[in-house]
Amino acid sequence: MGLTLQSTGASILKEMFAVQTDSQADLIVALAGNPNTGKSTVFNSLTGLKQHTGNWPGKTVTNAQGKYTYDGDKYILIDLPGTYSLLANSVEEQIARDFICFGQPHVTVVVADATCLERNLNLVLQIMEITDKVILCVNLMDEARKKGIHVNLNKLSTLLGIPVVGTAARTGEGLLELKETIKSVAKGQIQTRPRHIEYDRLLQEAVEQIEPRVHALLGDKINSRWVALRLLDSDQALFEVMDHFFNFVLSADEALAENLAKAQLFLKKNHIDLNELRDRIVASLIKTAEKISKQVVIVENKNYNYFDRTLDGILTSRFFGIPIMIALLGVVFWLTIKGANYPSALLATIFFHVERYLTFFLHWLGAPALVHEILIHGVYRTLAWVVSVMLPPMAIFFPLFTLLEDLGYLPRVAFNLDHYFKKACAHGKQALTMCMGFGCNAAGVIACRIIDSPRERLLAILTNNFVPCNGRFPTLIALAGIFLVGSAGIFSSLAATIAVLSTIILGILLTFLTSRLLSSTILKGLPSSFTLELPPYRKPQIGKIIIRSIFDRTLFVLGRAVAIAAPAGLIIWVMANFSVQGQSLLAHCAQFLHPFAQLMGLDGYILMAFILGLPANEIVIPILIMGYMAESSMLELDSLLELKQLFLDHGWTWVTAVCMMLFTLNHWPCGTTLWTIRKETQSFKWTLLSFIIPTVTGIIICFLVAQGARILGLV
Amino acid sequence: MNRKLIPLNQVPTGFYGKVKKLIAEGQARRRLLDLGLINDTVVEVLRKSPAGDPTAYQIRGAVIALRAEEAAKLFVEIIHD
Ligand SMILES: Nc1nc2c(ncn2[C@@H]2O[C@H](COP(=O)(O)OP(=O)(O)OP(=O)(O)O)[C@@H](O)[C@H]2O)c(=O)[nH]1
Numbered sequence: 001m002g003l004t005l006q007s008t009g010a011s012i013l014k015e016m017f018a019v020q021t022d023s024q025a026d027l028i029v030a031l032a033g034n035p036n037t038g039k040s041t042v043f044n045s046l047t048g049l050k051q052h053t054g055n056w057p058g059k060t061v062t063n064a065q066g067k068y069t070y071d072g073d074k075y076i077l078i079d080l081p082g083t084y085s086l087l088a089n090s091v092e093e094q095i096a097r098d099f100i101c102f103g104q105p106h107v108t109v110v111v112a113d114a115t116c117l118e119r120n121l122n123l124v125l126q127i128m129e130i131t132d133k134v135i136l137c138v139n140l141m142d143e144a145r146k147k148g149i150h151v152n153l154n155k156l157s158t159l160l161g162i163p164v165v166g167t168a169a170r171t172g173e174g175l176l177e178l179k180e181t182i183k184s185v186a187k188g189q190i191q192t193r194p195r196h197i198e199y200d201r202l203l204q205e206a207v208e209q210i211e212p213r214v215h216a217l218l219g220d221k222i223n224s225r226w227v228a229l230r231l232l233d234s235d236q237a238l239f240e241v242m243d244h245f246f247n248f249v250l251s252a253d254e255a256l257a258e259n260l261a262k263a264q265l266f267l268k269k270n271h272i273d274l275n276e277l278r279d280r281i282v283a284s285l286i287k288t289a290e291k292i293s294k295q296v297v298i299v300e301n302k303n304y305n306y307f308d309r310t311l312d313g314i315l316t317s318r319f320f321g322i323p324i325m326i327a328l329l330g331v332v333f334w335l336t337i338k339g340a341n342y343p344s345a346l347l348a349t350i351f352f353h354v355e356r357y358l359t360f361f362l363h364w365l366g367a368p369a370l371v372h373e374i375l376i377h378g379v380y381r382t383l384a385w386v387v388s389v390m391l392p393p394m395a396i397f398f399p400l401f402t403l404l405e406d407l408g409y410l411p412r413v414a415f416n417l418d419h420y421f422k423k424a425c426a427h428g429k430q431a432l433t434m435c436m437g438f439g440c441n442a443a444g445v446i447a448c449r450i451i452d453s454p455r456e457r458l459l460a461i462l463t464n465n466f467v468p469c470n471g472r473f474p475t476l477i478a479l480a481g482i483f484l485v486g487s488a489g490i491f492s493s494l495a496a497t498i499a500v501l502s503t504i505i506l507g508i509l510l511t512f513l514t515s516r517l518l519s520s521t522i523l524k525g526l527p528s529s530f531t532l533e534l535p536p537y538r539k540p541q542i543g544k545i546i547i548r549s550i551f552d553r554t555l556f557v558l559g560r561a562v563a564i565a566a567p568a569g570l571i572i573w574v575m576a577n578f579s580v581q582g583q584s585l586l587a588h589c590a591q592f593l594h595p596f597a598q599l600m601g602l603d604g605y606i607l608m609a610f611i612l613g614l615p616a617n618e619i620v621i622p623i624l625i626m627g628y629m630a631e632s633s634m635l636e637l638d639s640l641l642e643l644k645q646l647f648l649d650h651g652w653t654w655v656t657a658v659c660m661m662l663f664t665l666n667h668w669p670c671g672t673t674l675w676t677i678r679k680e681t682q683s684f685k686w687t688l689l690s691f692i693i694p695t696v697t698g699i700i701i702c703f704l705v706a707q708g709a710r711i712l713g714l715v
Numbered sequence: 716m717n718r719k720l721i722p723l724n725q726v727p728t729g730f731y732g733k734v735k736k737l738i739a740e741g742q743a744r745r746r747l748l749d750l751g752l753i754n755d756t757v758v759e760v761l762r763k764s765p766a767g768d769p770t771a772y773q774i775r776g777a778v779i780a781l782r783a784e785e786a787a788k789l790f791v792e793i794i795h796d
Contacts, residue, residue, distance in 0.1 A: 085749040116776040119751060275744070279737075282748040289751075290775075308778075312762065312771070321765040415780050419766030422782065428769070531746055532780040534771060 026074045027186045030103065032096055032127060033111035034120050035082030036535050038139040040064075041169040042111055043079040046179070070179045075186075078105070084119075086126045087233075087282070090452040094237060100130055101222060101238075102245040106186040109178070111137045114144035114151050114166070115304075115536065117297055121289035124160070128194035129226045134162045135181050142168040143538065148300035156296045161193040170541065196225075199284045202270050203277070206232055209263040213256045221246065231260055232267070232277060308536050315409070321416045328409075329504070332400045334497040337477050340392035341493070347388035355380060378573025378626075379566050385622040386565040390474045391558060397473070398549035401438065406540035410435050414532055424512040425519035427456035428532055430463075434511065437467035441669055442676040444469075449680075455523050458686065459515045461677055465669040465694045466507040466514070471561065471617035472664045476500050478621060479664075482644045483657040499661070507665050514693060560672075561618040568619050572612065572626050586627050600699060601659030601706025603651065610663065615671045620664070655709045659702045666698030721793065724770065724786035726760050732791030733757050739788040751775040752789060 033039045047066030064079040080099055081092035100108055110127055112120035117138070128134050138151055157164040163181045167174035184190040199207070207228045214231070215224035222242075230238050231250075243249050250256065267277065315324060355376060362372045404410065410432055418428025429451050437444030444464040451457040468476055480496040575586040583591075586608070593611075594604030605627040613620035625643070628650050647656075668691045669677070678687040726732045734756045739747055751774055752758070759773040769780040 087745060087749070119775050119777050122749070122751065275740075278745065279748065279753070282745075283753040286748075286751050286753050286756075309761070312778075316762065316764055316771075318763070318765050415764050415769065415771065416766075418769050418780070418782070419764060422768070428780075530769065530780075530782045530785060531750060532769065534778040534780060536778075 026076050027107070027182075028076050028078065028103070028105045029182055029186070030078045030080055030099055030105035030108045031111060032080045032100065032108055032123070033082055033137075033139075034084055034113060034123055035533070037082065037111045037113040037120065038169045039079055039082060039111045042109075042137065042139060042167065042175070042178075043077055045169055045172055045175055047077055068179075070183060073183065073186075075182065078103070083123065085123060086130070087278075091449065092452075097130075097238075098241050100127060102241065105131075105133070107133050107135060107182050109135045109137050109182065111139050111169075114138045114140045115147055115149055117151060118289050118293035121292055122285050125197055125285050125288055128160065128162065129197060129229075130223055132192050132194055132223075133185055134192060134194060135178070135185055136160065136162055136164045137174075137178055138164060138166045139169050141166045141173065142171060143536070147304035149304060150298040150300065152296040152298075156292070159195065159292050159295065161195045163190055163192065197284055197288055199229075200280060202267065202272060203229075203232075203280055203284075206263040206267050209266065210256065210259045213253070213259050214250075217250065217253060217256065218246070229281065231256075232263060233281065234274065305536065311537055312412070312534070315412050316415055325413060325416055326501075326505075328404070330497060330501055332397065332404075333500050333504075334493065335400060336393050336397045337481065337496050337500065338493045339396045340474075340477065341481065343392040343395075344388055347391065348384070351384035351388055355384070373577070374570060374573055379569045382565050382569030382572070382619065382622040382626065383562060385625060386561050386618055387558065389478055389621060390470075390561060390618055391554070393474050393477055394470055394554045394558065395550055397470070398439070398554050399546050401435075402545045402549040403540050403542070405435075406538065406545060408535050408537045411532060411534050415534060418530070418532065420512060421515075422530075424515040425456075426459045426512075426515040427451045427453065427530060430456070430460040430511075430515075433460045433464060434467045434508070437464045437469060438473070439470055441465055441467070441469045441673040445673060445676045445680055455519070458523060458681065459518060461680060462518065462686065462690050462693060463511045463514050465673065465690065466511045466666070468504065468507060468665055469617065469670075469673075471670060472620075475617070475621055475664050476503055476661055478643075479657050479661050482647070483652075483654055503661055503665050506662075510666070510697060514697070561616055564616040565619045565622060568612065568615065569622065569626070572623050576626055576629075590627060599706065600663065600702035601655050601709070602663065602702065603656070605650070606656075606660055606663075610667055613670075614668065617664075617670050655706060655714070659706055662701050662705060663698045666694045666701060668695050719792070720790040722787040723758065723760075723772075723781075723789040723791050724783040726791060726793060728760050728762055728770075731757055731759050731794040733794055734789055735792050736790035737788060738790070739785070743785065743788070747785065747789065750777075750779055757794065758789075758791065 031039050031043055043064065043066060047068050066077045066079075068075050068077065078099065080096040083090070083093045083096050086093055086097040086100070099105070108127055108131055110120075110124045112124060124134075124136055136156070138153060138156070141151075144151060151166070153164045153166050163185060165174055165178045165181050167178055169175065181190070185192060198204075207225060210231060211224050211228040214227045218224060218227065227250075239250055267273075272280070315321060317324075358380065359372065359376060362375070367375075413435065414428045414431040417431045421428045421430055430448075432450065433444050433447040435444075436447040441464050444467065445461050448457050448460040448464070451460055477496070477500060480499040481493075572586070575589070576584050578585050580588065586605075590604030590608050592604070593607045597604050597607040600607075605624055609620045609624040609627060612623050625646065628646055668674070674687055674691060677690050678684065681687065720735050721732075723732055723734075734752055734754055736754075737744060737747060737752065756775065761771040761773055761778060763770045764780070769782045770786060771778055771780045772786075
């Protein structure tokens with residue numbers, strides 16, 4: 001199988017260790033912490049960058065680096081993936097641990113959740129075993145206050161032996177103090193004395209048998225007590241990386257091997273096998289965390305999570321959970337469709353007014369007719385269409401979606417749907433990756449890293465394309481809008497919403513079906529263990545959401561679309577206007593594809609638009625329009641109504657619209673997504689499969705619909 | 716007092732159980748341990764998902780959903796209070 005722990009792990013590690021320092025004097029700061037504790041928020045507010053944040057565990061999967069300057073020094077900040085532990089049960093844990101061990105950060109800041117400190121302390125204690133230079137940042141202090149949870153930070157600092165800073169990263173509270181503390185620890189102005197975990201007597205004795213030799217070999221490069229424990233734990237992966245970074249093969253040392261054998265025998269005599277050893281290590285950590293937390297956390301209000309429970313009771317309720325979910329999705333789409341109509345039309349009008357001025361301007365410049373044609377009819381018009389069709393739905397959809405994400409609703413979706421994913425032999429977290437797919441399939445594919453079992457991860461990657469991303473979404477909306485919004489009024493947009501919603505539900509059903517098929521054929525195997533955290537709900541910051549989703553996401557996606565659409569517009573224009581044997585190249589190609597396309601209820605131009613749209617799905621409609629316009633007399637196109645007329649002139653019926661919607665949902669992933677899949681799976685085979693599966697599905701479904709409609713005499 | 720051990724997935728919603736035995740092996744075992752499910756940890760059964768599985772549990776201050784297969788590997792003693 002292509003996607004093994006090793007293969008992805010190795011490639012991510014390479015990514016990870018490429019820390020870009022400008023000078024030797026730069027100080028490296030690693031940010032570690034449990035998932036969803038606000039690491040990325042801390043990262044963003046320290047560096048001014050805009051890493052993705054959201055209320056669900058596991059968003060940060062790629063390594064992010066940023067810089068900030070404080071008091072004359074430059075700091076390089078590394079945002080590590082969120083993990084609960086460092087005992088390397090997953091790729092993320094391995095990355096985080098290896099970076100802390102071998103990336104040689106000057107300081108490691110552990111971000112913890114004040115509302116759930118005990119759980120977070122487990123990781124803090126583990127990191128303290130590896131390095132002395134640790135700072136604990138107790139984040140979400142505002143949430144804790146609201147819930148009546150008090151954390152005695154001073155006492156915590158004394159008990160742990162490391163500096164502790166309380167923050168509320170969202171409001172910026174405590175960040176200055178954090179910077180100051182980072183500086184003091186990095187420069188050795190504060191000496192930290194991390195408390196040692198007390199393991200039980202037998203473990204301590206075994207450790208003592210090997211630690212001196214480890215220390216003799218490795219010196220102060222790494223904490224020798226910790227290495228001794230890992231040796232007992234036979235942590236193979238760690239020693240491979242260690243060989244790599246220290247250029248030193250620990251296992252080759254005979255004296256050490258001898259000591260190790262002795263210690264292992266000692267453990268065995270005392271009936272401690274590997275399982276028992278691990279249990280004891282984990283139990284010591286957890287008990288220490290429990291003990292510390294009991295001394296520093298005071299919960300004033302025992303019912304602090306009453307609100308969360310009540311809300312969960314509604315949103316994941318037996319009877320209403322799934323209907324509410326569909327209704328929420330429906331409302332989001334309805335608002336998007338309804339809301340996008342007017343601004344879309346307005347933008348189109350504005351753009352085509354501007355076109356007139358541009359034309360005047362070019363004439364005034366005395367530009368040759370050909371230049372004018374290419375620039376205006378090729379590049380400008382394509383751009384205008386991409387922007388006016390895509391911008392409004394995105395500017396509405398993204399903020400709404402981010403709202404749900406920030407609230408913490410997405411993990412509940414996974415919870416509601418896991419049963420069905422299980423039936424398809426997939427993982428409930430796939431629901432999260434699918435949600436990300438609504439934004440962008442490439443992002444959805446990367447998000448699949450949160451699924452820690454290779455098989456289910458692969459399933460999620462291969463089927464992510466069944467959720468329509470933002471590049472395809474406007475196409476669906478436009479088609480539904482044009483062909484189903486016959487009568488004006490509220491019902492028409494309701495019909496359009498239902499059409500789009502059904503397409504999406506179909507996509508979800510296909511995801512289940514394909515997952516099921518794949519897992520009973522090429523991806524056989526039992527589902528791995530499943531744990532899903534449901535984080536507390538958090539009040540979304542409406543203002544920030546709007547700004548962030550418009551500027552970070554909408555403009556980013558739009559920018560990408562525009563960057564691709566402009567040159568594509570040029571090429572298409574050339575193809576549409578360059579004649580061979582009295583016919584344009586575009587027409588030649590379209591004619592060639594036509595017979596096949598017709599079987600699927602499409603026509604040659606449509607299929608061609610999909611093929612040329614490989615770089616980005618956003619440009620499918622503009623290409624189509626240009627293809628049609630090149631051979632039609634109508635040159636002005638300034639409303640959706642005229643667009644409908646253009647389509648009708650080319651023999652469209654509602655079946656054409658439906659088939660095109662279906663093919664929009666099911667066809668090859670865009671270029672970026674394919675490239676991402678290649679990178680994530682490290683395998684050409686899986687990339688190819690991710691191309692073939694949706695394409696074949698799309699062809700079959702369109703064929704069935706088109707032929708069915710024909711046989712039933714519906715058209 | 717009832718000392719009988721029952722698998723966590725059979726504990727009804729709203730009840731508390733104290734972990735007494737973990738029979739999972741390998742990766743699954745580690746993952747459950749990482750959640751803090753060591754002996755004597757008290758787990759509250761919060762709610763079942765709409766289809767009846769997975770189930771959400773309150774474990775050391777966090778809400779974690781486990782599938783029935785996983786929960787069945789944890790044996791608990793029901794706490795009556
Ligand atoms: N109220 C409040 N919310 C916060 C604070 N810090 C972060 N958040 C919110 O908590 C959620 C999680 O924050 P992220 O920064 O995405 O968390 P992360 O630790 O990077 O998460 P992973 O990527 O899963 O590891 C987001 O919705 C943030 O807006 C805070 O100090 N106060």
